Amino acid sequence: MNQHTSSPTPVDQMVEKAVLDLGIPPCPAILDRFMVEARKDEPDYHRLASIICSDVSLSASLIKTANSPYFGARQRVRSVNEALVILGLNTASRAVAGIILRKSFPTVPNMERFWDASSRFARLSGWLAQQLDTLALPPEDAYTFGLFRDCGIPVLLRRLPSYESVLQSANKEVELDFTQVEDAVLPTNHAMVGCVLAQSWWLPEELCLAIRHHHNHGVLATTTSPPPLLSRKLIATTQLAEHLVQQQLGLSLTQEWGKLGETCLNLLDLDEERLGALAVEAAPIISANE
Amino acid sequence: MNSVDSLTGFLNRFGCFHTAMRLAAEATVNHQTFAVIWLDLDRFKQINESFGHLIGDEVIENIATRLRPCVFGRAEISRVGGDEFVLLAPGCNRERAFEFAAELARIVQEPLNIGRLTLRPTASIGVAIHEPNEDPLTLLERADHAMFAAKSQGGNTIVCSGDEPIPGRLGISLAREELSIESTLHEALESGGFCLHYQPIIRANGQVEAVEALMRCKFEGETISPMKFIPVAEKTGLIIRLGEFSLLQGAMHARALQDAGHETKVAINVSRAQLISPEFTRALHAALVCSNVSPKLIELELTESLFMDISDTVQQNLKEIIATGVSLSIDDFGTGYSCLASLKDIPAGKLKLDRAFVTVLPEDRRALSVVNAVTQLGHELGMTIVAEGCENQQQIDVLLEAGVDAIQGFFYAKPMPDSELLPWLKARSNNN
Numbered sequence: 001m002n003q004h005t006s007s008p009t010p011v012d013q014m015v016e017k018a019v020l021d022l023g024i025p026p027c028p029a030i031l032d033r034f035m036v037e038a039r040k041d042e043p044d045y046h047r048l049a050s051i052i053c054s055d056v057s058l059s060a061s062l063i064k065t066a067n068s069p070y071f072g073a074r075q076r077v078r079s080v081n082e083a084l085v086i087l088g089l090n091t092a093s094r095a096v097a098g099i100i101l102r103k104s105f106p107t108v109p110n111m112e113r114f115w116d117a118s119s120r121f122a123r124l125s126g127w128l129a130q131q132l133d134t135l136a137l138p139p140e141d142a143y144t145f146g147l148f149r150d151c152g153i154p155v156l157l158r159r160l161p162s163y164e165s166v167l168q169s170a171n172k173e174v175e176l177d178f179t180q181v182e183d184a185v186l187p188t189n190h191a192m193v194g195c196v197l198a199q200s201w202w203l204p205e206e207l208c209l210a211i212r213h214h215h216n217h218g219v220l221a222t223t224t225s226p227p228p229l230l231s232r233k234l235i236a237t238t239q240l241a242e243h244l245v246q247q248q249l250g251l252s253l254t255q256e257w258g259k260l261g262e263t264c265l266n267l268l269d270l271d272e273e274r275l276g277a278l279a280v281e282a283a284p285i286i287s288a289n290e
Numbered sequence: 291m292n293s294v295d296s297l298t299g300f301l302n303r304f305g306c307f308h309t310a311m312r313l314a315a316e317a318t319v320n321h322q323t324f325a326v327i328w329l330d331l332d333r334f335k336q337i338n339e340s341f342g343h344l345i346g347d348e349v350i351e352n353i354a355t356r357l358r359p360c361v362f363g364r365a366e367i368s369r370v371g372g373d374e375f376v377l378l379a380p381g382c383n384r385e386r387a388f389e390f391a392a393e394l395a396r397i398v399q400e401p402l403n404i405g406r407l408t409l410r411p412t413a414s415i416g417v418a419i420h421e422p423n424e425d426p427l428t429l430l431e432r433a434d435h436a437m438f439a440a441k442s443q444g445g446n447t448i449v450c451s452g453d454e455p456i457p458g459r460l461g462i463s464l465a466r467e468e469l470s471i472e473s474t475l476h477e478a479l480e481s482g483g484f485c486l487h488y489q490p491i492i493r494a495n496g497q498v499e500a501v502e503a504l505m506r507c508k509f510e511g512e513t514i515s516p517m518k519f520i521p522v523a524e525k526t527g528l529i530i531r532l533g534e535f536s537l538l539q540g541a542m543h544a545r546a547l548q549d550a551g552h553e554t555k556v557a558i559n560v561s562r563a564q565l566i567s568p569e570f571t572r573a574l575h576a577a578l579v580c581s582n583v584s585p586k587l588i589e590l591e592l593t594e595s596l597f598m599d600i601s602d603t604v605q606q607n608l609k610e611i612i613a614t615g616v617s618l619s620i621d622d623f624g625t626g627y628s629c630l631a632s633l634k635d636i637p638a639g640k641l642k643l644d645r646a647f648v649t650v651l652p653e654d655r656r657a658l659s660v661v662n663a664v665t666q667l668g669h670e671l672g673m674t675i676v677a678e679g680c681e682n683q684q685q686i687d688v689l690l691e692a693g694v695d696a697i698q699g700f701f702y703a704k705p706m707p708d709s710e711l712l713p714w715l716k717a718r719s720n721n722n
Contacts, residue, residue, distance in 0.1 A: 021542060023580070023582070067482050068482075069482065069485070076480055076481055076482050152576075155579060155580060156579065159579045159582060160579070183572070186575075187571065187572065187575040187610075187614070188571075188572040188573075188575035188576045188579060189572065192569070192572045192573060192575075192576045193576040193579055193580060195576075196534055196537070196538050196573060196576040196577055196580060197538075197580055199531065199534055199535055199538070200535065200538045200539065200542075200580075202479075202480075202482045204480070205479070205531065
């Protein structure tokens, strides 16, 4: 790709602005992998697409760009794959290469865990949606939700200096909802920030509401009030993905499964036996690097 | 039981019903018919709420004085509600009743001077003709229903019973239209059919005070008027989603303007549904955090429906909004539910006078008196006064003379898409 010589196209500019507006930096390891592939004489565009799909910042920026009036799509896209179809793999890859070369993204400290977790949760959520076919949950939706569920965290880390310590307390909290810990000391929480962001990318309402309520046990357990069932299934699927990742990697970074696990299993109609089998089948997906 | 209305001297509701019973009995015996003409003044509630009940009573007395000679000898007239008159006209068939109603409508429409204020009242009129053996209550209900149909068509019109949608259909057709709009709104949400346009507000010295963000909806190439979609969005709760979208988009645009060297305050409309939610301030903070805009560049315009009931949650939200550094303004002041108590209860720094007071200027001296008084009162409270709906230089002249601080209206600029706002601001700052 000869990005060095060409001047930025309107799409390049829109993607770049979207990355800057979003305020979440792309993962450097993903950018490296992207550039290794992009610099080949004949880059594999499908591989470039799969690399982009694993990064929150790049995915969100491409979805936002594809959903902008500039493209005038009849229906808004609801996943990065659909965004790549609208934009064209070639165009999208050039735009991404352009912003990498210009280094036009924000810096946020302590992002490693977020980058790692979001791509793993997305991948495993999409896989779980395929396995649990009785849920009738579109795997693309599960992937998108897994990727963006916690996108409010890096935004708050960047804007509020005290957020890191709040995050640590919330991760350790065994009784209160995660967001209740945030709300006690901050004027907003990462679920609300993520929801407002997702709304601004025109993601479907069910995804936005799932982001907004993903720590809210009361909302998850109810069957009579919003959010819709699809939102609750998304929450349960990614919560299970998080649990399986933490179980396999020997990490216990949050207490969420203890608070939400039973409700999630009910929503997913899973018993302990099936859960055990899923954990074994999921192992290679969890340990994969991309 | 007293059957006379004390304000007009006409029959009251009780007298009306008794007369209808008598006429129905006579009509059956004499094989004749009679008509019921149900007349309801349009926007009378607005007059009462804007100018008080004393002025309201003056309007009713004045209308009654006009109707009396026209009705004399032709019909029994009664006042059955605040602004509702019922005429019972013996020997009137459908055609004559319609002519009679049209004559009444013309009389009502004559300009009406209340002190220095000139009103041009209109009426919604329903007509029903007594059917053989029909009981008077059913007849009165049919006339009332026809009047309601006339009102639903926008007022200032006459509907004969039987010509309106059959009983129940009216509600259904309205509900259908709302459902159709609601469905379009959902599709527009899915297809990104909403955006914000911005209308500048200009200070007396020519500087830009702020820009108001106004929601626009376009679906399949067709623009849907905010007058149509906002009420449906409010009814269905979609207004919360649209409101949150406006918060972030407006804040992002304020930030973009700031980055481009134009520190311009963006005023964002907030609905009652948003403000009664304890989640509101979290959504506001989320928008501030995501946009990283200075709160002093954001203003929230509180719509009049908020003032129906200022609950503890609303009070708490208002306090928290002020604590963030975001400012508040009271929109559409002087009409609907807004009242002087809102000035006491809401910590707003700005008051926007409703266009109803502006569009009648400079001729309407009474409206000007209201503008003068409200401006003085607002200034006493340390508020900035903005006049909305200003369309010509004469209006600007009288408004500025009255002490109004800033003007919004087509005279300066129509609402424009975000892509046009920055060039507009640049051109204006170059010209100044």
